[in-house]
Amino acid sequence: MPDLKLYFSRNLNPRVAVAAAKYMDAPVEYIPASPRHPDHTAAFRSLNPNALVPVLVEDGVSLWEADAIAFRLAQLCQPDFWPGHPDAAHITMWVSWSAAHLTPPGGAFYFHRLVRPQFSDEEPSAEFMEGEMRQFREHASTLNNFLTGRDWLVGKGPTYADFRVATVFPFAKDAGLPLAEYREICRWHDQLMQIEAWRDPFLGLAEHPDQIKPLEGVTA
Ligand SMILES: N[C@@H](CCC(=O)N[C@@H](CS)C(=O)NCC(=O)O)C(=O)O
Incomplete structure (x- = not known):
């Protein structure tokens, strides 16, 4: 299994990606992110040029868009959740x-x-x-x-x-x-x-920190 990091916030689209990852029991590290915080946006663009979450980083390579992330996690963990489903x-x-x-x-x-x-x-x-x-x-x-x-x-x-x-x-x-x-x-x-x-997709996941820290795993 590759190294998988899923950057998320508690908003609409990342909620779907986190729910899909949790449902498939995907072995991802969940990283709370605030890509629109002024201190983070520039660094975050190196992960996603749109400065939005969700982003899945697989062995250092970024994949953005909730649908692409669900597709990839299904390929890795549970193909019939999407690409391997007969329909x-x-x-x-x-x-x-x-x-x-x-x-x-x-x-x-x-x-x-x-x-x-x-x-x-x-x-x-x-x-x-x-x-x-x-x-x-x-x-x-x-x-x-x-x-x-x-x-x-x-x-x-x-x-x-x-x-x-x-x-x-x-x-x-x-x-x-x-x-x-x-x-x-x-x-x-x-x-x-x-x-x-x-x-409850965010159950057990780290809260977004009150104090914005340097973005974990990213060098601007
Ligand atoms: N088309 C993208 C939309 C991503 C998007 O709009 N993300 C919003 C949340 S819904 C975002 O990152 N907002 C900043 C934040 O949540 O901190 C997808 O489906 O993943």
Whole structure:
């Protein structure tokens, strides 16, 4: 097994990568990171030019984007979680669909209700949020209809499709997303929440330090 370091924060996309790594019991070292802290951004760009987490460093080589990280960890640890699944193309369909359609409007609510207030009072316009809500409802309906009569999105057990499509759902209540209106989504997500890696991916992981220290394992 290669040496694997997973840089994460407790936000939306790193949450998915950490949940996938935990679910597959991947032997990664979890390193809390704050790539947007002014003291860290320059150094972090040597790991990810976008200065974002998650990043997986495998034997010194960086891989960024939660989906690429889940794909690689599945290759190493549990191929049928994605690339080795007999319906891998369907899993990729959901990964792609959620990135293009469901997660952006859901993410707008996550960002403006939960993240942006931590550093800015500048509210988006009501028209903008209404448009995002319309988009969210349209795609949530698609998902809700598809889940009718199905336990999981692809095949008979959880795959990365379920994790990725559910990206914003753990935050739905606090972000003001009307998830309760979608019965099938609630049923499916309650089932996902029974998986400890999804329910509480950060369990046992180091907190982000109050005092920002030099970034572990990185030389700027
Ligand atoms: N497309 C990227 C998005 C990564 C991203 O936007 N990361 C955000 C968190 S959701 C980030 O690093 N923000 C700074 C932080 O969390 O400290 C992915 O899917 O991995």
